[in-house]
Amino acid sequence: MNSMIDSTVIIQTTSHSVPSTPSWFGEMVVIARYLQRMGVLAKISERVRFARRRFGRYEVIDFAAVLFGYAVSGERTLEAFYERVYPFAAAFMALFGRDRLPARSTLSRFLAALTAEAVEVLRAQFLEDLLGPQPDFEQQPCGLTDRAGNLWKVFDIDGTREAARQRALPQIPEQPVPQRRLRDVCAPGYTGRKRGEIVRTRTTVLQAHSYQWLGSFGHPGNGEYRKELRRAVGMIQSYLRAHQFPEERALLRLDGLYGTGAVLADLLGFAFVMRGKDYRLLDLPVVQTRLRLPADQQFSRPESNLVRTLYDCSDVTVGASGQHCRLVVATHRTGPTKNRIGIERDGLAYELFLTKLPQEAFTAADVVALYLHRGTFETTLSDEDTEQDPDRWCSHAACGQEAWQIVSQWVWNLRLELGHQLEPEPIRTTEFAPALPPAKEHTAPASGYAPAVVALPLKQDRFSGRDFALQPDGTLHCPARQTLSTTEERREADGSLRLVYAARISHCRGCGLREQCQWHGGNTQKPRRVSVLLHPLRVGSAALLWKDWSRRQHRRACMQLLRHQRVDMHLEPALQPSPTTSQPVLSRAQRAHSRLSWEVRLAYNALASTTGRCTITLFGVLEGFATSLGLFTASH
Structure with a gap:
């Protein structure tokens, strides 16, 4: 053999x-x-x-x-x-x-x-190349189509960290002070699940439909997230101007790092969806009142058994600057283990989602689904780490590391453009959320409820439902400062929910305002009753369509x-040069x-x-x- x-x-x-x-x-x-x-x-x-x-x-x-x-x-x-x-x-x-x-x-x-001025010129050249003559694949109308038929461009802004370990060096008077190589590029900060003593944070901006990077901004430690956010918003504005797309149809998705009212002023009026981290909003009277009313929707995902109950607050004042936005509160029962996200109160876990998406185009469940869809951004970062690993230490200087990361994102975008030339394919369309079913009699609306309204008076010169104020504990207060509690819930034919509140007969008999309050005249055999109506939200019934390319x-x-x-x-x-040629002067x-x-x-x-x-x-x-x-x- x-x-x-x-x-x-x-x-x-x-x-x-x-x-x-x-x-x-x-x-x-x-x-x-x-x-x-x-x-x-x-x-x-x-x-x-x-x-x-x-x-x-x-x-x-x-x-x-x-x-x-x-x-x-x-x-x-x-x-x-x-x-x-x-x-x-x-x-x-x-x-x-x-x-x-x-x-x-x-x-x-x-x-x-390398200096910061040279890095900024290189960054500007990177953005100019991205916004230059558009490749064929960018000419197709990618984006998110809402329930009213409007097209939105979605951008993801988030940070990633690279942790570094340092050797333990002696620090005694007899020896010089140790010099750390990563002293200028890293600083102590939150390391997350990565082992290390010092970190560098990098804020990245991604176009969520074409998967093109728009920019990268790095800083030692936890970074300067608000400064980096403002620069990211400026890059998105340049992108929209180059594509002649209206800014009011741009949607920014951010994580909980930005979930405070102070950050909203940095977004320059852009629509956004983010996770809130200021749980003091739950104590606002308008939020407490909404939580006492029936929920708008329930939300779950096929890969999870968790069912969230959603409450949609259309106008909430957030932060010291008085920024107004829409707040979606999600609740679910707590389990045996502590929740990593949210706050627990009385056996319920509360999560906050801040947004400026209009209610007539996005339901509360749509807002939560859009935020949780940010998981695709994490897989993009994972692909970047696997193929190029831009967070590895190419330089021990901040500007040198920044230049390397700009070039790394440049190569990513070039591969996308050349790949579309190699395999030109039409845009793919995914049903992000199904169309809303038509409303049925005596059933809850699929789109949630509008703000609560009270019934009008039957006679003039009498107290109307508007004189009975909703309280954070879910009751009503009459003009005589007495409490009315819920006694009945009735589903109307148009899908509205009627909540009937009634006072105690003992409070009404001796009340000095009974002539203005009772439309029966002097008859006080029955206590005062007030109806509160929750009308269905007027939301477009079309499906949410997500149009993008393969990542x-x-x-x-x-x-x-x-x-x-x-x-x-x-x-x-x-x-070879001529042998007679002399050395130049x-x-x-x-x-x-x-x-x-x-x-x-x-x-x-x-x-x-x-x-x-x-x-x-x-x-x-x-x-x-x-x-x-x-x-x-x-x-x-």
Whole structure:
């Protein structure tokens, strides 16, 4: 048997080293070509300007090329990335029109010295590229269609944290004060379920239908969430203006971090849905009164046995600034374990949801469902961590880490755009919530109730129902300050719920206001009764429709296109200079880099005309896709 194997399989070895092409190199070629074709590389070279500090011949575009390659590669560390790209450094830098690859130490010095002004210019260029000539897939009307037929654009704003562990170092007078590498980029903060002593928080903005990143803002520790929220709102405004979409149809989804009245002023009038964390709202009289009335709806999800009872308060004053919004209170019975979210009172768990969505287009159950749908944002962050992991430490300086995360989100968006060119598919439509059933006689409305109203008087000059005020404990107070309690609930034919309140006969017999209160005249055989009506909400009956694209399909189509395909590279030898050519004479400006113009600085590492031509052949690229990128098609 062994002889048979030896005769059919011949194994040879050679001492000649031929490194294998990285599996991600083909995708890097396609993305670099796309950036060049869209003019992005030229704009970065011209606009993102940063004076060099011990960077030798390199400029911002050289380091941006390395960061783009690092994000595309998915390598766990910069050291691993440099090991893979080094044998092909000339071809890699030629993709960006540059000559030499900066050393890893040079990149570290660049990221450590980067200024906030340069980062903001890079961020502005990222947003300009996103809002530039729109890809075909963005021309389709994606969004959320409400029950009244209006189209909404949904944006998710949330933060993610990266925790870091630090070694325990001695702190005694006989030794110097320990210097921490992550001192400028991290700070003590809430670590959540991640192990670590210090953290860095990153606020991200996502378009929930196209799954495109709009921005990223990082800060040490718990961050400055209100400042970052205002910047996120500004980016969303730019996005809406570029797409010519009205701001009143934009919906912002935020988590409980923002759930206070003080934050509402930062949203600049945008519609929103968020979880509230100020449980003092439950003690407001208007909220207590609503909780004593019958509930609007019940809400549950198929994957959970939890059933929430919903109470919709249409206008509640929130915060010290007096912001008005809609409040949905969800209650459910407490279990044997403590609830992670909400507050417990008298055996009930209470959750708060703040929103400015109109009642005529969204029911209370729709508001809760929209907030809980934020789980898709968490899966997007999980995909980002798996494929690119932008929270890993690329730099120990805040601005350097911020630049890396901007480039990482840039690559995510580029993969989406190229993936839609590879697999152009129509938008998908999902029934987010079914249409409301038609109202039936003597049944509760599917849309909930409008605010409670009282019946009008039968005779003039007599007390009307409006003179009997609803109390937080669910009773009525008459003009004589006596209490009326609920005695009957009747369902009307139109779906309204009539609550009948009655006083005690002993209170009415000796009351001095009985002539104004009783329409029977002096007959006091019966106590005063008052009806309170809960009319059904006038809500559109159409289904909620969610129109979006696949989160993974198109992006991974770009990633997997060339990961398992062969890539051939042929680098022609560089032209040798004439032996008679003498060394150039340097000017004082050339000796002192600070005196050089931006054009001269950029030309230092530009690809020279004497550099040998590099020919890269990509296999498995469809002809139509190659034509859209302006790539040549090789003959078989």
